[in-house]
Amino acid sequence: MTAASTTPSTALQGVKVICVGQFYFAPYCTMLMARLGADVIKIESPGGDPYRRGPAVDEDGVPFQFQFVNSGKRTIRLDLKHPEGQRILRGLVKNADVVVQNLSPGALDRFGLGYEQLSEINPRLIMASGTGFGSFGPYAGESAMDLTIQARTALMSTTGFEDGTPVRTGPSVVDFMAGTHILAGVLAALYQRTVTGRGQHVEVALQDAILPSLTSNIAGLLSPAIDVPERTGNRHGGMSVAPYNAYPAADGWVTVLCPTDTHWERLRTLMDDPAADDPRFATMPGRCAHMDEVDEIVGRWSKSLSKDELVSTLKGLKIPSSTVVTLPELLDDPHVKARGVLRTVTDERGEFTTLGSPMFLSDSPLIEPTRAGGLGEHTEAVLSEELGMAAEEIDKLRAAGVI
Numbered sequence: 001m002t003a004a005s006t007t008p009s010t011a012l013q014g015v016k017v018i019c020v021g022q023f024y025f026a027p028y029c030t031m032l033m034a035r036l037g038a039d040v041i042k043i044e045s046p047g048g049d050p051y052r053r054g055p056a057v058d059e060d061g062v063p064f065q066f067q068f069v070n071s072g073k074r075t076i077r078l079d080l081k082h083p084e085g086q087r088i089l090r091g092l093v094k095n096a097d098v099v100v101q102n103l104s105p106g107a108l109d110r111f112g113l114g115y116e117q118l119s120e121i122n123p124r125l126i127m128a129s130g131t132g133f134g135s136f137g138p139y140a141g142e143s144a145m146d147l148t149i150q151a152r153t154a155l156m157s158t159t160g161f162e163d164g165t166p167v168r169t170g171p172s173v174v175d176f177m178a179g180t181h182i183l184a185g186v187l188a189a190l191y192q193r194t195v196t197g198r199g200q201h202v203e204v205a206l207q208d209a210i211l212p213s214l215t216s217n218i219a220g221l222l223s224p225a226i227d228v229p230e231r232t233g234n235r236h237g238g239m240s241v242a243p244y245n246a247y248p249a250a251d252g253w254v255t256v257l258c259p260t261d262t263h264w265e266r267l268r269t270l271m272d273d274p275a276a277d278d279p280r281f282a283t284m285p286g287r288c289a290h291m292d293e294v295d296e297i298v299g300r301w302s303k304s305l306s307k308d309e310l311v312s313t314l315k316g317l318k319i320p321s322s323t324v325v326t327l328p329e330l331l332d333d334p335h336v337k338a339r340g341v342l343r344t345v346t347d348e349r350g351e352f353t354t355l356g357s358p359m360f361l362s363d364s365p366l367i368e369p370t371r372a373g374g375l376g377e378h379t380e381a382v383l384s385e386e387l388g389m390a391a392e393e394i395d396k397l398r399a400a401g402v403i
Helices: 025-035 064-070 083-093 115-121 146-152 173-196 206-222 261-271 284-289 291-302 307-316 327-331 334-339 379-387 391-399
Strands: 016-020 039-044 074-077 098-101 126-131 201-205 244-249 252-257 321-323 342-347 350-355
Touching: 016 025, 016 083, 025 039, 025 064, 025 098, 025 126, 025 173, 064 350, 074 379, 083 115, 083 379, 098 173, 115 126, 126 173, 146 173, 146 206, 173 201, 173 206, 201 206, 244 291, 252 291, 252 307, 261 284, 261 291, 261 307, 284 291, 307 321, 379 391
Parallel strands: 016 039, 016 098, 039 074, 098 126, 126 201
Antiparallel strands: 244 252, 252 321, 342 350
16 A cells, blocks of 8 residues: 655555455455546456446447446456466566455355465455355355345335335445445555454355344334334335325325424414314324325325426425436436436546445545446556466466466
């Protein structure tokens, strides 16, 4: 890592990262590190990351989902099942700061590339491993994906409406939340290394990373005072805030919530509906005990106004609200464009769309993303620059199918 400087620099300048992962979990973590200035080498199996073969592709035939989480990295093709491939990874690890991996549980250990083996080569190495259920517990070692973790961790049973079927959340919340957790662990380990001089193993389980998001739902379940269904639709997960829902407008939908009695008083006055004056609704527990009636009152008022009228009026009274935005509307949102987390970048080949970074550091400029490399695009350069391999040796490895 680079020494402190009085001039702005990228936060992770000089940090070398190896990504041995596919899909979203490890790639998203290392994409964030790349945006912070780390040099990230993505290692892919001979067949490549499965998300290279998605149907939604850009003009160059590159799947958007691969481009989004792998832009800004150098890509090499390497067969880790081959002894020569294992030798190459060990060589790269000698000068690496971090290895982030989310292969199937135990895969790297079977290749002799687990943390214990690699830390002997480089005691300063930080390895971050992402698995479905972690290295201990009854489910340790089981493989998992975003959908299966959503099923196993009650996300699906708490998503949807009470009388409906379990529903997967629209976004891949498990993979991306776990990716940010593993990034936090890596950054903490990098900081600790400045004190101890030693690396360590960081472990994040998908289930562990997503479980805290159920706090409201679990709180409602544990409370003896209220009866909370598993699926609460658009209502509060713990059924402890009302109103809290998506309500009809004349031209769409808006969300409205009143987290305090003060907010409710403002809304009650605004709606000017005698039914809202019922003393049962004066307190939060009372409103929660009569949610159907409260929602009916709010919906009766909201459907007479447009989305923009509703949100403008509610914001003026500092009542939390928002229109329910569609995906096409989101892509055209001026605020989304201004923030740059979804970026359209122009290079010598034209425009491409990818992710920026949701992290903004005042003294550490973010790195502008570059296109995701083709499968093995940077193999020769990495082997030459990082390991000093001659062209003849690289040719032999390619002929043997190692790279």
